[in-house]
Amino acid sequence: MFESYHQILKRNRYKVTPQRKAILEVLDNTRGMHFTAEEIYNQVKKTNPQIGIATVYRTLELLVRLEIVYKSSFDEGRHRYEFYEGDRHFHHHFLCNKCGVIIEVEEDYLCQLEGVLEERGFMISNHNLRLYGLCPACHRKEKHPETR
Amino acid sequence: MFESYHQILKRNRYKVTPQRKAILEVLDNTRGMHFTAEEIYNQVKKTNPQIGIATVYRTLELLVRLEIVYKSSFDEGRHRYEFYEGDRHFHHHFLCNKCGVIIEVEEDYLCQLEGVLEERGFMISNHNLRLYGLCPACHRKEKHPETR
DNA sequence: GTAGTTGCAAAACCTTTGCACTAGG
């Protein structure tokens, strides 16, 4: 199941330790979530109670360097981590201003803008789009409030 | 010159203090830049040497709440602040992977994507796009290296 | 006059680092 991640670690001469396996397992079991280092630490502690948070940070940093994991900031004063699906058209994120849910958006639509910039001399290798507003559930509640 | 910001403060029952004026002045004089709280603090200290960094943080937080200033994180472990131009189609940012320059991009091109999401029940109130790659200068150097 | 604001220092938070110990290859 983790064969490919094991192989990436081995190919780069990194050891496949129980801690690294446990962190990869948590990330794999929570695809679609966007966890902080502390949340990952709490998950991993369930199976590896001895683990230290420094190991979590060091492992996440390694996985980011190996482009296995993507690290991003949602302006909360800490970082969130998720599996990197690998191609340059990484999915976008929608954040609900009301309930705080983070929803992944697969549609792209940025080729046109990137084309314009490349004509202007830029070389675009990646992008990261955040959309803010109300998710369908909160938007519905706003339009049809039960009380008041 | 700051009349409008004074008015926004007054309208919301906040006092117009010399510290707040100085911070707004620094932000106004550095449009197009993206300063950290500490950089703003160092600028403001030139005219108001007695100011404390806590005041800078509290003022920036206030200005963000009043939607005068936009706060964002470029994944450096700290936040950057800039005047909020106000409409929902806030400009995008390009970050050069080589020289680190941050360039503002005015083109939008996100209406199509937002339209799709709104059809799906979302209400989009803002967005934030980061583009990563090489700026024209670094891209040129990469293509025509002087040495080697 | 008084509630809002400031400056200072301490605290809170997230993240990194030094070091002795451990264990994967």
Place this chain on the structure above:
DNA sequence: CCTAGTGCAAAGGTTTTGCAACTAC
């Protein structure tokens, strides 16, 4: 074995907070 990796605790960097003094209105 031997070096990379770990856990712990301490340190580092940014941001927030408590509080007494101050000041805009």
